[in-house]
Amino acid sequence: MWENFIGREIRRCNRNLLTINVIVLVIVGAVVAFNWGYLTNWFRGTAAIDPLQIAKLQSADDLARNFVKFDVPEVLESGFQEVEEKDGKVVAVKADYQITWVGGRALVLKTKPNSTNTHLEGALVKVPNDVMAALKRDVPAERQGVLLPFMLDTVDYRDDGWWILGLCVPMVALALWNLNKWSRRMNDPASHPIVKTLGGEPAVVQYGPQLDMEMTGGGEKVGAATLTPSFLVVPNAFHTNIARLEDAAWVYKKITKHSVNFIPTGKTYEAVVWTRTGTMISVNGKEAQVEQLLATVATRAPWVVGGFSAELDNAWKKDRAGFLAAVDQRRGAAKGASAGAAK
Structure with missing residues (x-):
């Protein structure tokens, strides 16, 4: 069951989690040995x-x-x-x-x-x-x-001792906590956040083969993200966000302005995709890439609400059910229009 794209991503994330926390313990051990x-x-x-x-x-x-x-x-x-x-x-x-x-x-x-x-x-x-x-x-x-x-x-x-303890004890505690997560996820892949985000083990069984097939085809690359006909996949070091475009509900472009001492130094751009389960997926890229990604998502999932406003943000946070009901109405209308065009 886990010899597929999802299983490989779980193993990759687990390997990274193990590696970084073993390195942390080695560093702490070296500090203790030196002192x-x-x-x-x-x-x-x-x-x-x-x-x-x-x-x-x-x-x-x-x-x-x-x-x-x-x-x-x-x-x-x-x-x-x-x-x-x-x-x-x-x-x-x-x-x-x-x-x-x-x-x-x-x-x-x-x-x-x-x-x-x-x-x-x-x-x-x-x-x-x-x-x-x-x-x-x-x-x-x-x-x-x-x-x-x-x-x-x-x-x-005695000051150096307090510094060493203050740094090393939290690092060891965090590393051991993460290694416990690594062990649990190795023994039970279904407990990995990748699986939970996708909808649990039944979702892996249901959507895994389709995801494998579409990822084999390559998909469209936008920064670290891959957009396939049915999925948006965004990996990072310790997790991989996998969202079905069928579940996409709200998308918008996020622009962050940067400055040093009040002097503008540039902007960064993100495509933000919210799914109906409340999962937020962010994809960084150049402005043109971000806009292209959002346009493609809107084309493949025409029912999504596009753009950001204070009203939409308030509705999403305070009336999620009403927001999703409106999305479902748009979905029905979009699929009805698609069926009519097919005739």
């Missing part, structure tokens, strides 16, 4: 450490757990701050750079403004180059060796 050490520290929190041990380190990376906490007798102002500027003026102080002594070595601290806290918790990280250069300018050359090449960041050392 594994940081995330391990982030989840485990700060570990107590003797300040004398810090003095013996050559690098912040010498510790597997570089989220640490310890107490010091005092902290000293260095005179350097991290500030926010606007129009060349300081508008806010974001952090102070202070100094504390640990085992005869000077450890730079990044703290909240005006902090006097001697119980310190944070992450041992590399001192920014500009900060280290500024500090060394104020220290005699023979004393510069006392400055440790890393600092304790007590301010925003």
